[in-house]
Structure formats: C-alpha cells, structure tokens
Amino acid sequence: MDRKNPQSEVFLEEWNGSSLSELRKTATITVSPSLSIQRSGSRFKIVGRRFFDAFVPEGFPSSVTPDYVPFQIWDSLQGLSTYIRTMLSTQALLSAIGVGEQSATVIGATFQWFLRDLTGMIGGILFTFYQGSNLDSNAKMWRLVADFMNDLGMLMDLVSPLFPSAFMLIVCLGSLSRSFTGVASGATRAALTQHFALQNNAADISAKEGSQETVATMVGMAIGMLLARITMGCPLAIWLSFLSLTLFHMYANYKAVCCLSLTSLNPQRCSIALQHFIQTGQVLSPQQVSKMEHVLPTWVSSWSLRSIKLIHTRVRLGERISSLSHSEMKELLQLAGANSNKVKYLLMERKAIIRVIVRKDATAHDIFQSFFHALVTAYVPDQASRHLESLSWMDKHYEDFIQKLKLSGWKTDRLLSPSVCWRANWVCSPRDEKID
Structure with missing residues (x-):
C-alpha cells in the first residue's frame, strides 16, 4: 500500500548554539518532492561565531553573571599594559646582568637569575602562610594589592641598572614583590571565577579566560618589543612610556574591581x-x-x-x-x-x-x-x-x-571571613565555683 502523499511537504531545520536562549537557525532542508537546502546566514558569520566561542564561556551570556563582560574588558586592558611594560623591564634587567657584554659569564648570569627566582619562591610561601585565609574575604582589595605589587616589582627591575652596587638586592626585592602578586592574583581569580559561574561552568570560564590572556599576551609582547626597540638608548622615553602605562594599569584595575557585584557576604x-x-x-x-x-x-x-x-x-x-x-x-x-x-x-x-x-x-x-x-x-x-x-x-x-x-540575591550560607582558628568550650552547672 502506497502511503506517500504528493501534496505533503517535509522540512528539517538546523540550529546552532550552546544554550536555548542563543540558538540560531543555520539551514532549512526541504523535501517537496526533491531535496533542497536553504542556508541562513553566511559562512563568514558561522566561522566568526566559532572563533568568538573560543574566547567566551559556553552559553554566553546567560551562563555568566552580568558583571563578567565589563570586568573582562578592563582586566584585558590592564593585562595588555602589563605585558608591554614587561618587555621594557626585562630589557633593562637583561642589560644589567650583562647580556650582550663580553665580560659577562654564563654562570654569573645564571646564578643571579637563580637567586632572584629563589627569593620569589620563598616570598610566595611566606605570603601564603600569613595571608592565605584572608584572600577570599577581600578578593577585590587583594586583587588591587596584587597588581600594585606587580607594578612595584617591574619598577625595581627597571631601576636596578641605575644602582650596580645594590643590583642583586633591588632585583630580589622586585622578585619578592611579584611573588605576592602570583599568590594573591591566583587565589582571588579562583574566587571571582566561582562568582561568575551560573551553570557550574567554572572550569569553562577559567579555560576561556586563559584564551583571552593568551591573545592579550601576544599583542602586548608585540607592542612591547616594538616600543622597546623605539625607545632603546633613550632613558627619558623609556621612563615616560613605563610610568604612563603604569598609571593606566592602576586605573584599569580599579575600574575592573569596581565592576564586580559579589553576592557573598564578607x-x-x-x-x-x-x-x-x-x-x-x-x-x-x-x-x-x-x-x-x-x-x-x-x-x-x-x-x-x-x-x-x-x-x-x-x-x-x-x-x-x-x-x-x-x-x-x-x-x-x-x-x-x-x-x-x-x-x-x-x-x-x-x-x-x-x-x-x-x-x-x-x-x-x-x-x-x-x-x-x-x-x-x-x-x-x-x-x-x-x-x-x-x-x-x-x-x-x-x-x-x-x-x-x-x-535580594545574597548568599547567606556562611560568612566570607578569615578562618576562625580559636574557639572555646564552656559547661554551665550548679557546681561552678565563683573565682575571686
């Protein structure tokens, strides 16, 4: 028995998107009576969307909090300025340890670099011991402090060639300053990632944030190398560039943390x-x-x-x-x-x-x-x-x-504060004696 109906029309739609609110129709397949495909949107838009998805969490923007976008914009800008300044400070540091000079020895430069890194590692451990439990409760403040300490460390690297007799002391202090940055920035970033995640997607947000940082790093390194080459041999231009970028870096960091609307109660x-x-x-x-x-x-x-x-x-x-x-x-x-x-x-x-x-x-x-x-x-x-x-x-x-x-949207399951390490116990009974 033939069940085909020559009057009927069958069509199939193709949709693309990582969440229900962001689905987009990309093609319509029709059978009436021959097969035909009608595409919605150009291939360029589809490729562009795929490229965009590599840098934002799946389901964006419904999968993150509203303050995610403004924070990431300012955070990327401050990161860009950091990588540009890194090229200037690294150039000064390498020059100070003797790179490019015939009198410099490999073992001497290696030892200085080792001592610098060792100081930073010890500083990171000490900072974690004294302030580790306080980072969650004051994530905004410590993020600002972390970037300020990073600025201070870069400044010391840039200053170090000016004082040859105190070179190692200045370099080690700069490494110590940056070690605080690594601990505080990493810990506060983890707390902010949990805040942004609305669909248990903290890992995805962290991964996409890494992609954003990679792009900012590449752009910053390219601009930094160009700037280092332009300002080479001109200390005034180097200092003006460094100080201008530092001021912008501090401003961008302040704007970034001001964008945050944390729902935990500290x-x-x-x-x-x-x-x-x-x-x-x-x-x-x-x-x-x-x-x-x-x-x-x-x-x-x-x-x-x-x-x-x-x-x-x-x-x-x-x-x-x-x-x-x-x-x-x-x-x-x-x-x-x-x-x-x-x-x-x-x-x-x-x-x-x-x-x-x-x-x-x-x-x-x-x-x-x-x-x-x-x-x-x-x-x-x-x-x-x-x-x-x-x-x-x-x-x-x-x-x-x-x-x-x-x-109102607050989390009231616990107080976001440093750990309560000291506790007491008391037992009330009629036999308690009065102490004079």
Missing part, C-alpha cells in the same frame, strides 16, 4: 547591608552594595569622603581567650555561667571593640549569626543598654533580615 558588605536595614528596613542588592564598598586597603579607605561608617572594624571574630586579661577572664566566666550550654558564642566589649568568643561546636551558620549580633551591638550608641538592645533586635528582626537578604 565583613564589610555585612556592615553596609545591616546599617541600611536598621535605618530604613530595606535590604540593599549586591549591585547597590558594590557601589558603596571600599575596594582599597583600609588605611587608604579612611581618607575617603564616603559618609558610611563601617562598624565591622570594631568586631574581632574568634577571640583567643588566653590573650584576655585576668579581669576579662572573670567577666567571660560570668557570661558563660549566665548563658545556657546551647549558646554557641559569647560577646564581650572592651574599649569599643566587640569580641566574639566562638564555641567549639559552632557551625558556619552560628558564626554567621554571631558576627551580625556583634555588628548590631557595635551599632547601638548607648553603651549601658547595648547588649540588651542588640539581643532584642536579634530576636525580633534577625530572621526577617536573613530572608530579605536571600530574596
């Missing part, structure tokens, strides 16, 4: 959001908080003209009880006796500083709550009723505040 963002909620009853979005956030180090931010007072600087989370004075220890024991065994933290105040003693079995949720309780305590102006008022606020408004934070 001490500073907690302080800004809480104060606004207490004053208005409304919760700020991550985008609004990012505009009010200080991205420069604390000692620089203190010069800012912004009116907001950051109360998180008055909170010490995870206080070490053995560092307390005798009178403070007696007060701590009284606090522990007045609270039940179920309390996961204690608050003490000394010289306008709110100290948080965290219990041994406290969870991330408990630490999160303890920090906000300390912030409320620091916010209350009346010292006499400070603890009672803060406790009353926590009972009435804390849960509502947390729910509004979640609805």
Whole structure:
C-alpha cells in the first residue's frame, strides 16, 4: 500500500548554539518532492561565531553573571599594559646582568637569575602562610594589592641598572614583590571565577579566560618589543612610556574591581547591608552594595569622603581567650555561667571593640549569626543598654533580615571571613565555683 502523499511537504531545520536562549537557525532542508537546502546566514558569520566561542564561556551570556563582560574588558586592558611594560623591564634587567657584554659569564648570569627566582619562591610561601585565609574575604582589595605589587616589582627591575652596587638586592626585592602578586592574583581569580559561574561552568570560564590572556599576551609582547626597540638608548622615553602605562594599569584595575557585584557576604558588605536595614528596613542588592564598598586597603579607605561608617572594624571574630586579661577572664566566666550550654558564642566589649568568643561546636551558620549580633551591638550608641538592645533586635528582626537578604540575591550560607582558628568550650552547672 502506497502511503506517500504528493501534496505533503517535509522540512528539517538546523540550529546552532550552546544554550536555548542563543540558538540560531543555520539551514532549512526541504523535501517537496526533491531535496533542497536553504542556508541562513553566511559562512563568514558561522566561522566568526566559532572563533568568538573560543574566547567566551559556553552559553554566553546567560551562563555568566552580568558583571563578567565589563570586568573582562578592563582586566584585558590592564593585562595588555602589563605585558608591554614587561618587555621594557626585562630589557633593562637583561642589560644589567650583562647580556650582550663580553665580560659577562654564563654562570654569573645564571646564578643571579637563580637567586632572584629563589627569593620569589620563598616570598610566595611566606605570603601564603600569613595571608592565605584572608584572600577570599577581600578578593577585590587583594586583587588591587596584587597588581600594585606587580607594578612595584617591574619598577625595581627597571631601576636596578641605575644602582650596580645594590643590583642583586633591588632585583630580589622586585622578585619578592611579584611573588605576592602570583599568590594573591591566583587565589582571588579562583574566587571571582566561582562568582561568575551560573551553570557550574567554572572550569569553562577559567579555560576561556586563559584564551583571552593568551591573545592579550601576544599583542602586548608585540607592542612591547616594538616600543622597546623605539625607545632603546633613550632613558627619558623609556621612563615616560613605563610610568604612563603604569598609571593606566592602576586605573584599569580599579575600574575592573569596581565592576564586580559579589553576592557573598564578607565583613564589610555585612556592615553596609545591616546599617541600611536598621535605618530604613530595606535590604540593599549586591549591585547597590558594590557601589558603596571600599575596594582599597583600609588605611587608604579612611581618607575617603564616603559618609558610611563601617562598624565591622570594631568586631574581632574568634577571640583567643588566653590573650584576655585576668579581669576579662572573670567577666567571660560570668557570661558563660549566665548563658545556657546551647549558646554557641559569647560577646564581650572592651574599649569599643566587640569580641566574639566562638564555641567549639559552632557551625558556619552560628558564626554567621554571631558576627551580625556583634555588628548590631557595635551599632547601638548607648553603651549601658547595648547588649540588651542588640539581643532584642536579634530576636525580633534577625530572621526577617536573613530572608530579605536571600530574596535580594545574597548568599547567606556562611560568612566570607578569615578562618576562625580559636574557639572555646564552656559547661554551665550548679557546681561552678565563683573565682575571686
């Protein structure tokens, strides 16, 4: 039995794209009655799209946060200026160790280069030991600090030929400065990659970011080599070029971090959001908080003209009880006796500083709550009723505040702060004795 219908028309469409929102029709295949193919778009556009996909994450732009594009633009520009300056500083460094001179020895130059790298490796380990746990909580600030230290290291390489007697000291200090950059930049980049990833695609974002850096490196090296050749033998032109590119590099870095709207709560963002909620009853979005956030180090931010007072600087989370004075220890024991065994933290105040003693079995949720309780305590102006008022606020408004934070797009599963290394344990019983 023949089931063919001469009146029917069968067509098949071809679509291309890495996400449902970005699908594009590329061809239509029709059978009526002969086979015909009608292509949508030129081959040039298809090839161009494939080339573009090599530098952006799969599913772009829906697979990344809205602040991804402006950040990457400024980050690529600052990277470009870095690679151009690298050619100038490397040229000066190679000249200083004797490259191109007959009197220079291979073993001498090799030893100097080895000593320079060894100093950088040791510096990276020490920096990780002292600041490793603080990089996540202040990703914006440390990214700026990392690039500033990189600028300082390049400056020392450029200066080193001017002081032959102190050449090795200057070069090692420059390597030490850049070692901080490697640790801080790598760690903060990992935190930012997790922020950008909306579809568990952090690895893809990191890979595409590597492709973008490769292109910026190639362009920067080419321009840097041309600039090094043009300015060769003219110290004034070298210094003007280097300083101009350095100023642009610092500006591009500042603009890059200002574009970020991080949704994790660190001490500073907690302080800004809480104060606004207490004053208005409304919760700020991550985008609004990012505009009010200080991205420069604390000692620089203190010069800012912004009116907001950051109360998180008055909170010490995870206080070490053995560092307390005798009178403070007696007060701590009284606090522990007045609270039940179920309390996961204690608050003490000394010289306008709110100290948080965290219990041994406290969870991330408990630490999160303890920090906000300390912030409320620091916010209350009346010292006499400070603890009672803060406790009353926590009972009435804390849960509502947390729910509004979640609805505004904030992550409230944990506080992004340095690790709480010091904890305490207390047991309340009728047999506790009073200490004189």
